[in-house]
Amino acid sequence: MVRNPFLPEKINENYLFDKIxxxxxxxxxxxxxxxxxxxxxxxxxxxxxELEIESFEAQSYEEKIALAIKHSLEKSNKNAQIYSSISSSIMIFKELELPFIDNSQIQKVIGSEIEGSLPFPIDDAYFDFLITKQDKKAKITNIIVAAVQKKYILEHINLFSQAGIEPAKITVDLFDLYGILKKTSSSNYTGPRALIDMGLSSTRIAYIENNTLRFIRTIPTGISLIATLVGKDLGLGKNEAMERIIRFGLEQNSNKEFESIKKHSEELLNKLKFTLDTFESKLNLVGKTQEILLLGGGAEIKNITNFISNYLKITCNHFNLKQLQDATWIKFKKDISLNQRGLLSAATAISDRTYNEFNLNKIEEQKILKTTLKNQLITLFIVMIMVYGLIIFNGFWKSSKLNAEIKKSTQEALTQLKSNNITISKNNLKGALEEATKELETENTKWFAYSQQNDLLKYWEKLCANIDKESIGLNITKLAISKERIILEGSVKDLSVIKNFQKELNDTKLFKTPISLEQESFSLDMPLKNPNNKEYL
Structure with a gap:
């Protein structure tokens, strides 16, 4: 969907305008x-x-989250778009193979395809799909559909609404992580592997084969539960137990602390093993999983990758942040770094690079659709004015041609009368010719005025093509266009867009002198550059 009626947001992977x-x-x-x-x-x-939710003072948990969101955005660009991921634990996933490749066709059928798999009515669901594989020659598309009850999306949006923000896109955590893994991984790697996000409250698993996402599952156990159980064993508070788990981790030791951490970590790994065995069985790949890529808070536990490798007999490595940092398409601002806990939010923000179309925020999509329709109607109106101008010009041309034919015919008739020795009154003939000539001049004057109006419309067209009215919040209170100058009065939404507006006016190359703006409200009297020379139009 093209959101700008004049120019697309990007062409392939190249963004035409900066986007934060x-x-x-x-x-x-x-x-x-x-x-x-x-x-x-x-x-x-x-x-x-990264902000701890409980560090904010508020009456409810939701209000604390809203405060954390608001605080996170204090240093962010005010024009930034907000994307947020939701947990795959509340999602219903279904893998489908469809006999066409057109996105609009896929969108039409996925509702009926997943309806029977949902434990709630399809009318109570928001859903979208991710293309995992596509054979354009055979016209076959493999997708994973993600569906969720509307209440979860509305609750998630409400967290941002309480902070005075509307998220433009809502994604799924494992889709985001899979997208960034696929973007940074070598295309030559085809072995089965599992991407595991070991978080505080849950462990999320994405199973990948031939660089294609095949399955997604969530285990409702994370390192927070391990810390709670270890704390009970050792008589420690949850926070202290968590600190010891991260600090001392799973290095081989014979003390009680290690045995407790080992015991409860193995309980989680047993659940993980059962899930991986299920995936392998469905794909006839029993025992063939080659690698586990670990990320999330659990990835920071000391010696965790060796422990998992030895226990599951599958090579386990950290999700390579350095691979992301070394990617040619990504850069880091000076003194900015990214840790394992911040990887998901980064993957969510970068999702436009990895998979652009997925969005569970259907409410915001409808708002964008309405805005796009409005912009397209404005564009249509401008085009109609241009067509009307062409029709007037064509009428003027035909009228001129017809008048010439009439004059020629009149002269031929006069010659014929004279050649036939017919006596005619010069005064009557001259009066008739003068009257006809006067009428023709009157018509020419009218059509010339119409052509001047057409030129003025071209000035308006030039301004509309150059000025992005929506992004700068342009409010026009007065607009007067003549063949010598353009008078424009109004305002923009704030000081941050004045330079953009000033540049857009100067880029039209219509005006004699550069336009300079310093305040949100403006009153401009802009003489046109050589108005008699229309080449610049």
Missing amino acids: IVGFDIGKTHVNSTDVLLSGTTTTILNST
Whole structure:
């Protein structure tokens, strides 16, 4: 969907205009956010923050989250778009293979395809799909559909609404992580592997084969539960137990502390093993999973990757943040770094680079659709005015041609009369010719005026093509266009867009002198550059 009726947002992977996105990962205990800039083919990490929800004072848990969101955005660009991921634990996933490749066709059928798999009515669901594989020659598309009850999306949106913000896009955590893994991984790697996000409250699993996402599952157990159980064993508070788990981890030891951490970690790994065995069985790949890529808060536990490798007999490595940092398409602002806990919010913000169309915020999509329709109607109106001008010009041309024919015919008739020795009154003939000539001049004057109006419309067309009215919040209170000058009065939404508006006016190359703006409200009297020379139009 083209949101700008004049120019697309991007062509392939190249963004025509800079776009700033703040990606959010809202967990049960922390809110992580990452600011990114999409410019051309480059992505720049501008900032990354992590805030503890309980550190904010408010009456309800939701209000604390809203305060954390608001605080996270204090240093962000005010024009940034807000993206947020939701947990795959509340999602229903269904893998489908469809006999066509057109997105609009896929969108039409997925509702009926997943309806029987949902434990709630299809009318009570928001859903979208991710293309995992496409054979354009055979016209076959493999997709994973993600569906969720509307109440969960509305609750998620409400967290942002309480902070005075509307998220433009809502994604799914594992889709975001899969997207960034696929973007940064070598295309030659085809072995089965599992992407595991070991978070505080849950462990999320994405199973990948031939670089294609095949399954997604969530285990409702994370390192927070391990810390609680270890704390009970050792008589420690949850926070202290968590600190010891991260600090001392799973290095081989014979003390009681290690045995407790080992015991409860193995309980989680047994659930993980059962899930991986299920995936392998469905794909006839029993025992063939080659690698586990670990990320999230659990990835920071000391010696966790060796422990998992030895226990599951599958090579386990950290999700390579360095691989992301070394990617040619991504840059980091000076003194900005990214840790494992902030990876998901970064992946969410970068989702426009990895998969652009997925969005569970259907409410915001409808708003965007209405805005786009409005812009398209404005464009249609401008085109209609241009067509009307062409019709008038064509009428003028035909009228001129007809008058010439009439004059020629009149002269031929006069010659014929004279040649036939017919006596005619010169005065009557001269009066008739003078009257006809006067009428013709009157018509020419009218049509010339219409052509002048057509030129003025071209000035208006030039301004509309150059000025992005929506992004700068342009409010016009007075507009007067003559062949010598354009008078424009109004205001823009704030000081941050004045330079953009000034540049857009000067880029039209219509005016004698450069336009200079310093305040939100303006009154401009702009003489036109050589108005008699129309080449610049």
